[in-house]
Amino acid sequence: xxxxxxxxxxxxxxxxxxxxxxxxxxxxxxxxxxxxxxxxxxxxxxxxxxxxxxxxxxxxxxxxxxxxxxxxxxxxxxxxxxxxxxxxxxxxxxxxxxxxxxxxxxxxxxxxxxxxxxxxxxxxxxxxxxxxxxxxxxxxxxxxxxxxxxxxxxxxxxxxxxxxxxxxxxxxxxxxxxxxxxxxxxxxxxxxxxxxxxxxxxxxxxxxxxxxxxxxxxxxxxxxxxxxxxxxxxxxxxxxxxxxxxxxxxxxxxxxxxxxxxxxxxxxxxxxxxxxxxxxxxxxxxxxxxxxxxxxxxxxxxxxxxxxxxxxxxxxx
Numbered sequence: 415x416x417x418x419x420x421x422x423x424x425x426x427x428x429x430x431x432x433x434x435x436x437x438x439x440x441x442x443x444x445x446x447x448x449x450x451x452x453x454x455x456x457x458x459x460x461x462x463x464x465x466x467x468x469x470x471x472x473x474x475x476x477x478x479x480x481x482x483x484x485x486x487x488x489x490x491x492x493x494x495x496x497x498x499x500x501x502x503x504x505x506x507x508x509x510x511x512x513x514x515x516x517x518x519x520x521x522x523x524x525x526x527x528x529x530x531x532x533x534x535x536x537x538x539x540x541x542x543x544x545x546x547x548x549x550x551x552x553x554x555x556x557x558x559x560x561x562x563x564x565x566x567x568x569x570x571x572x573x574x575x576x577x578x579x580x581x582x583x584x585x586x587x588x589x590x591x592x593x594x595x596x597x598x599x600x601x602x603x604x605x606x607x608x609x610x611x612x613x614x615x616x617x618x619x620x621x622x623x624x625x626x627x628x629x630x631x632x633x634x635x636x637x638x639x640x641x642x643x644x645x646x647x648x649x650x651x652x653x654x655x656x657x658x659x660x661x662x663x664x665x666x667x668x669x670x671x672x673x674x675x676x677x678x679x680x681x682x683x684x685x686x687x688x689x690x691x692x693x694x695x696x697x698x699x700x701x702x703x704x705x706x707x708x709x710x711x712x713x714x715x716x717x718x719x720x721x722x723x724x725x726x727x728x729x730x731x
Contacts, residue, residue, distance in 0.1 A: 415478070417443040417570055417602040418464065423473035425459050425626075433459040435626035437473075441619070443569075446596055446603045448613035451623040452722055457606050461572055464604070465495045478569065491519070494568035498575050500559045504548040508539065511547065511562050519566035526565065533561045536598065537591055553584030557591060564595065570602045571595060577612060585612070592616055610714040620714075624722045637717050644686040645716055646693060648679045649706045659702055667696065673719050680716055683709075 418441035425434040433456045441447040451457050462468040464475065466486045475482040477489045502511050509530060516526035534540055537557050542550060550558065556576060563571065573592070577585045589612065595601045607613055613620050614634050621631040630637065650656045653676055660674045663681075671682030683689040686709045694707055712720070 415443045416476070417441045417445075417478060418447075418604070419474075419476045420460075420464075421474040423460070423463070423475065424471045425456075425463060425468065426471045433626055434463075434470075434473075437623065437627045439621045439628055439631055441570075441602060441604060443478075443602055444596065444600055445618040446592060446605060446616045448605045448607060448617040448620045449623065450607070450610065450613055450620060450718060455623045456626040457623065458574070461495070461574060461604075461606065465493060465572060466490055491566075492569040493572065494563035494566055494570075495572040496556075496560050496563050496574065496576060498578060500555050502547060502555060502559050502562055504546075506547065508534070508543055508547060508558060511558065512565050515562045515565040521566065529565060529567070533564055536594055537561050538587075551584075553580050553587065556580070556584075556588065560591065560595075564599065564601070567599070568601060570604060572604045574606050575608065576605070577607070577609060585609070589616060610718055614714045622718060622721055629721050634714065637714065638712060644683055645710055645712050646681040646683050646686065646689055647706075647708050647710050648681070648693070648697070648704055650677045650679075650704050653677045655703070659697075659704070662700075663693070663696070667693070671720065673716070675715065675719070680719075682712075682720070 420437060420439045423434050423437040424432065426432045437456070437460065449457055449460070459468065463470050464482070466482065466489060469483070478492065480489060482489055506514065512530045512533070513526060516529070521529070534543070537560070539558060539561060542554055547555070547558070560573070560576070577588050580588065592603055592605070593616070596603055605613070605616070617634060619631060620634060620637060622629045648659070650659065656674050656677050656679050660672050660679050663669065663679070664672045669681055673680045681689070681693070690707070690709055697704055697707070
């Protein structure tokens with residue numbers, strides 16, 4: 415069953431800006447769905463429409479088969495949204511935050527207390543009960559924010575970049591939390607993230623969008639089939655070295671796809687062995703200092719950049 419189905423969605427603001435331009439996507443019930451796109455792609459507008467904060471201009475949206483504009487009140491009871499900025503109250507305790515949320519959704523008091531204990535245990539928050547919320551780290555506040563939003567037992571949980579700014583340990587703890595929400599509670603998660611590794615690790619389905627419409631929707635495995643080639647990856651000590659080498663390499667060898675990201679050059683290749691030998695020879699003959707060269711399968715980063723052409727550092731043919 416589709417948890418969310420969006421068909422030919424258009425959103426045009428009064429100033430003439432068209433944030434969504436014929437977007438279509440489908441989210442399966444019980445999956446982690448990731449929406450990827452560069453800044454300005456329309457992700458925030460889409461979430462605001464799906465969570466009933468904004469009205470669409472045209473198109474059709476159904477949530478569990480119900481039209482989002484015909485019965486918005488019913489849909490609001492089935493969803494929860496955790497925005498980038500935490501919504502918890504620092505002046506309330508952990509338990510008070512959770513009980514307050516349950517009252518907003520008119521959850522029975524006895525059920526709310528039982529649910530609160532379950533969520534605190536499930537998300538490993540017991541240790542923080544005796545401390546004021548204002549003293550929590552950003553990662554713990556984010557975990558509590560999600561736990562608070564789970565008090566209403568939503569069927570769909572929207573998470574807008576939930577791990578932004580976290581260290582790797584906190585991010586991995588958040589990944590485990592998302593898996594628990596999906597597996598233990600059966601909740602569908604609609605995730606937006608700029609961490610492509612995160613989408614790759616967690617998602618059953620990924621949708622990449624650009625300029626208000628979808629480019630592709632597929633599983634992480636299926637996405638790799640969209641790039642029918644291996645890549646050569648050349649690494650350097652500094653980003654400037656990679657930039658200079660990419661320009662010279664592009665001009666000299668007439669390569670079709672050369673992308674620079676950080677201190678690495680990624681080159682699309684259909685004959686990886688041949689290109690590996692010729693490029694390696696060129697680097698050595700021109701006395702270009704590099705730290706490594708390898709043949710690799712395209713990562714989700716490579717696929718994203720190839721499909722969106724989002725990187726300003728890209729060198730095009």
